Amino acid sequence: MPDLELRDVDRADGTHPAPDPGRTDTLSQDAADGLRETVQRAAEHLLSLQDPHGWWKFDLETNPTMDAEDLLLREYLGIRTVEQTEATAKHIRSRRLDDGSWPTYFGGPGELSTTVECYIALRLAGDPADDEPLRRSAAWIRERGGIPATRVFTRIWLALFGWWRWEDLPVLPPEIMFLPPRAPLSIYSFASWARQTIVPLTIVSALRPRRPAPFDLAELGADEVPDAQSPDTAQSPAARPPAGGRTLRDAVRRLGADRPNTAKVFFRGLDAALHRYHRHPVGPLRRHALRTAERWIIARQEADGCFGGIQPPAVYSIIALRLLGYDLDHPVLAAALRSLDAYTLHREDGSRMVEASQSPIWDTALAVLALADAGIDAPADVDMTPALPTQRVATGAPGQPATVPTALERAADWLLGQEVQHRRGDWAVAHPTVAPGGWAFEFDNDTYPDTDDTAEVVLALHRLNRLRRLRHPAGTRVDAALERSTTWLFALQSRDGGWGAYDSDNASTLVYQIPFADFGALTDPSSADVTAHVVELLCETGRIRDPRTLRGVDWLLRNQEADGSWYGRWGVNYVYGTGSVLPALQAAGLPPTHPAMRAGAQWLLSRQNPDGGWGEDIRSYGDPAWSGRGISTPSQTAWAMLGLLAADHGDTHGNASAHSSASAHGSASAHADALAGAARWLTEQQRPDGGWDEEMFTGTGFPGFFYLNYHGYRLVWPVMALGRYLHSRQHPSD
Numbered sequence: 001m002p003d004l005e006l007r008d009v010d011r012a013d014g015t016h017p018a019p020d021p022g023r024t025d026t027l028s029q030d031a032a033d034g035l036r037e038t039v040q041r042a043a044e045h046l047l048s049l050q051d052p053h054g055w056w057k058f059d060l061e062t063n064p065t066m067d068a069e070d071l072l073l074r075e076y077l078g079i080r081t082v083e084q085t086e087a088t089a090k091h092i093r094s095r096r097l098d099d100g101s102w103p104t105y106f107g108g109p110g111e112l113s114t115t116v117e118c119y120i121a122l123r124l125a126g127d128p129a130d131d132e133p134l135r136r137s138a139a140w141i142r143e144r145g146g147i148p149a150t151r152v153f154t155r156i157w158l159a160l161f162g163w164w165r166w167e168d169l170p171v172l173p174p175e176i177m178f179l180p181p182r183a184p185l186s187i188y189s190f191a192s193w194a195r196q197t198i199v200p201l202t203i204v205s206a207l208r209p210r211r212p213a214p215f216d217l218a219e220l221g222a223d224e225v226p227d228a229q230s231p232d233t234a235q236s237p238a239a240r241p242p243a244g245g246r247t248l249r250d251a252v253r254r255l256g257a258d259r260p261n262t263a264k265v266f267f268r269g270l271d272a273a274l275h276r277y278h279r280h281p282v283g284p285l286r287r288h289a290l291r292t293a294e295r296w297i298i299a300r301q302e303a304d305g306c307f308g309g310i311q312p313p314a315v316y317s318i319i320a321l322r323l324l325g326y327d328l329d330h331p332v333l334a335a336a337l338r339s340l341d342a343y344t345l346h347r348e349d350g351s352r353m354v355e356a357s358q359s360p361i362w363d364t365a366l367a368v369l370a371l372a373d374a375g376i377d378a379p380a381d382v383d384m385t386p387a388l389p390t391q392r393v394a395t396g397a398p399g400q401p402a403t404v405p406t407a408l409e410r411a412a413d414w415l416l417g418q419e420v421q422h423r424r425g426d427w428a429v430a431h432p433t434v435a436p437g438g439w440a441f442e443f444d445n446d447t448y449p450d451t452d453d454t455a456e457v458v459l460a461l462h463r464l465n466r467l468r469r470l471r472h473p474a475g476t477r478v479d480a481a482l483e484r485s486t487t488w489l490f491a492l493q494s495r496d497g498g499w500g501a502y503d504s505d506n507a508s509t510l511v512y513q514i515p516f517a518d519f520g521a522l523t524d525p526s527s528a529d530v531t532a533h534v535v536e537l538l539c540e541t542g543r544i545r546d547p548r549t550l551r552g553v554d555w556l557l558r559n560q561e562a563d564g565s566w567y568g569r570w571g572v573n574y575v576y577g578t579g580s581v582l583p584a585l586q587a588a589g590l591p592p593t594h595p596a597m598r599a600g601a602q603w604l605l606s607r608q609n610p611d612g613g614w615g616e617d618i619r620s621y622g623d624p625a626w627s628g629r630g631i632s633t634p635s636q637t638a639w640a641m642l643g644l645l646a647a648d649h650g651d652t653h654g655n656a657s658a659h660s661s662a663s664a665h666g667s668a669s670a671h672a673d674a675l676a677g678a679a680r681w682l683t684e685q686q687r688p689d690g691g692w693d694e695e696m697f698t699g700t701g702f703p704g705f706f707y708l709n710y711h712g713y714r715l716v717w718p719v720m721a722l723g724r725y726l727h728s729r730q731h732p733s734d
Contacts, residue, residue: 031676035726038683042719043376045690046367047407049715054407054414056367057360058712059345062701063104064095065114066311066354068121070340072157073315075124076211077328079337087352089125092118093133094351100136105618105697105707112144113154116220120157129219138219146221151518156204160319163217166208170515171274174202174289177296181429188429189511191524192448192502195426196300196313198516199293200320206278206290207323263513271515294324298332302444304342305335309445310357311343356701358442359710361418361453365439366716368411368460372467374723376408408469415439415457416477420449421484427492427503434491437484450501451492452570455533458485462541482541489534490548497551498526498559499534501570520702527569528577531555532584539587553588556581557596564599565628572636572698572707573620574627578604579639586646601647603628604640605674612677613685614640615696621703634682634692635710638717641678644671645724679725682718691715 050056067088074080095102095118101110102118119137127134141147147158158164177199179186187195297317301307307317318336326333343355405413420436425447428434438449439457458481464470465478494504507525511517535552543549560566560581561574568576582600590597606628608614613632620626630636648671685692692714699708 032726034683035679035722038679038686039374039719039722039726040376041686041690042715042722043371043374043690046371046715046719047376050367050407050411052410054364054410054412055360056363056411056712057358058363058710058715060355060357060359061353061697061709061711062356062706063114064092064102064121065104065117066356067092067352068117069157069312069315070344070354071121071124072117072160073318073340075214076160076319077322079328080124084352085125087346087350088354089122089127090349091347091351091353092121092125096133096137100133100138100140104705106695106709108618110140112141113150115141116147116150116154117157119220120217123215129215141220147217148221152516153519156201158217160209160211161213162210163213166205166210167275169205170271171278172198172202172205172516173274173277174206174293175285176202177289177292184508184510185514188426188503189506189508190522191500191506192426193308193310193313194511194519194522196308196310196448197316197519199296200307200313200316202293203290203320203323204316206281206286209319209323263510267514290324294321297321300447301332301336302339302446304339304444305337306339306343306442306444307336308448309440309442311340311354312356314340356706356708359712360443361415361439361457362441363710363712363716364411364415365453365456365460366712366720368408368415368464369456370716370719370723371408372460372463372469373720373727375727376723406469408464409471409474412461412464412470412474412478415461416474416481418457419481419484420446423447425449430504431491434488435484437481437488439485448502449488451489451499452501452530452533454485454489455530455537458482459533459537459540462537486538486541486543489538493534493548493552494526496526497555498528498531499552500524500526501530520705526555526559528556528559528566529568529570529580532566532577532580536584536587539584539589544588549588553585553590556585560596560599563627564596564601564603566600568700569703570700571639572616572618572700573703575604575607575614575616575636575639576698576700579641579643582643582646592647597647601644601671604643605670608640608674608677612681613637614678616698618697618707621700631696632681633694633696633698633714634685635694635698635713635717637678637682638721641675641721641725642717644675645721645728647671648728675725679722682722692718 046056049058071080071085071088074084092102097103097110099110101115103109104111104114115137119134119141122134123129129135129138147155147164150158152170155164155169159166159169176185176187181188183189187199190198297307297320301317302309307314314336318333318340321330321333321336322328328334328337340354343358345353345355347353418439420438420440422436423446424436427438427449428436436449438451438454440446440449441453461478462482465475470478489499492504493499494507500506501524503524506523508523511522531552535549535556538544538546538549538552556566564578565574566577566581568574568578568580571577571580578600582597585594585597585600592598592601604614607616609632611632613634614628614636615630615632616628616636617626617630620628620630648668682692687693694709694714697707697709698713699710700706701708
């Protein structure tokens with residue numbers, strides 16, 4: 001493989017960083033050379049995975065309920081094939097624990113609803129109930145309360161086949177569509193992902209279909225259906241609002257303290273009334289509500305046929321539209337089913353895994369940031385991907401030959417083409433006068449761009465432009481996109497100063513009290529990691545003194561945990577949050593001596609493992625003892641490095657007092673040792689092909705419920721962290 005050009009990362013003014021002659025916390029030349037080889041191997045591997053069109057897309061692994069529900073959907077629709085079933089069952093079996101249960105993440109304990117759904121999927125695949133592995137699964141399920149103790153979503157799947165009574169499920173009436181957007185419990189009170197799921201389920205809840213069951217589930221105690229919905233089946237302990245940042249957690253505590261029983265009693269009574277209404281609905285009103293929900297769903301189908309870019313809303317939308325009379329060959333349903341096929345991964349071992357979503361925009365933005373931070377510049381003659389016949393060709397100056405775009409230019413060109421400029425999604429309900437200007441997570445999801453992807457994409461494009469990696473007219477396009485995106489981001493800032501992912505001020509606590517609410521994070525309040533990414537972008541692009549940016553900085557400072565860390569909403573967990581916030585505060589101009597910076601860095605230092613890496617167990621979302629603790633992983637080690645580099649205490653010269661200077665020198669030494677240990681661990685763990693292995697799930701969907709293994713995280717984050725480390729003041733400039 002040809003060598004890439006590994007360059008020092010330039011400053012914003014185009015100059016190279018000069019060495020600090022007084023620093024002692026530097027790498028030796030041999031160590032720097034070895035680290036450079038590590039970064040170069042990793043960068044070459046990353047570039048080799050780029051699609052010819054310019055994007056990166058890594059596998060997104062979740063839990064086997066995605067696969068089980070895919071089989072249940074196909075059984076319900078009558079389109080399940082032997083080939084699909086056998087391949088999917090092979091994957092599901094591979095995730096089963098020795099005790100017969102299935103976990104929601106690698107290394108985790110068995111989870112009841114997941115185990116019930118996987119059990120049924122294997123029964124669909126032909127595994128006999130008296131097979132020893134399934135007997136263990138059935139016993140495990142019964143010991144934990146059986147089907148009555150499962151989540152509402154699982155019982156909905158069971159009701160579709162007559163394994164559970166619709167009468168014993170909470171009612172979700174389609175008339176909810178008539179509530180004004182700002183009304184409590186309107187669909188816009190819920191987070192975008194919950195909203196996309198709830199609307200089709202209002203149709204399912206109203207029509208209550210039942211397909212013939214292919215077998216009974218007596219061995220799971222399915223015949224022990226309660227006569228009436230009890231408090232336990234109405235809302236299991238898992239239905240309590242998950243921790244979602246200090247703002248949400250404090251609000252939930254206040255709600256519980258002020259009204260310990262009133263809300264639940266009210267909603268239990270309301271559900272009973274809705275059951276009575278379901279038996280005798282107002283005909284014209286119900287029909288109008290169903291048509292309104294139908295139109296809402298259809299209006300949000302994306303170009304690839306999916307709904308919302310995530311599997312659960314797509315599955316429930318397909319069922320809802322089928323109930324309304326859409327044939328499977330109708331263009332809407334045919335496209336939706338094709339989109340589910342596109343979310344399917346076929347493994348070399350013959351197994352079939354369904355992705356809950358796909359992350360090409362997120363993956364590409366992070367890959368570009370990593371390569372830019374590493375100082376990698378892949379010129380056209382070292383192109384790592386095959387050229388396309390229709391590939392864009394950059395025209396040289398008069399008399400000069402045209403050149404093929406570099407890998408980074410192709411990535412920038414693709415990212416620029418993914419901006420949502422002409423569609424007003426759900427975010428516009430609260431911001432009707434704001435022009436579009438964001439990016440989504442998936443290939444096609446124009447209805448739901450998000451602030452996190454937007455911030456990282458524009459930050460990546462801005463850095464390429466600043467580092468002069470883009471030729472005209474790409475730079476002009478980046479500047480225009482920056483203006484649109486920052487206007488959009490400022491509009492989506494919440495009143496508390498922070499940013500959620502998809503909406504502003506989406507922080508209702510009331511929605512968690514409804515009997516239906518047991519499927520994870522139902523709202524999208526401001527979070528530390530998203531706010532940090534937006535603040536970092538705003539500061540790097542010259543908006544550091546804007547009052548709105550300063551409000552974001554203030555939100556980050558106010559939401560620091562007592563131990564110095566920050567909560568991670570979209571990554572596991574406090575290591576991710578802290579590793580995201582410290583670079584943002586550095587970009588905002590906070591010095592390493594600022595109390596928040598010092599506390600955050602000290603917390604990271606206190607959590608480093610003896611092997612030099614960092615890790616955090618998913619159990620930290622429910623048990624503080626696991627905060628920042630777990631086996632070392634490449635991605636979490638990289639996040640900690642990024643945080644420590646931002647809070648680096650290496651600059652100890654100047655007019656500091658003897659005491660503060662000695663303290664700073666001690667901090668600098670601790671930082672240097674920690675960073676060197678982390679770099680050493682990553683170097684030792686690197687595979688021969690330049691990548692890293694990471695089985696642990698370090699991505700978060702819904703804290704406490706749903707976790708992700710981004711297969712790109714094990715590569716892009718170490719490249720980013722090692723690149724910054726290599727080109728920081730931690731080594732002598734070449």
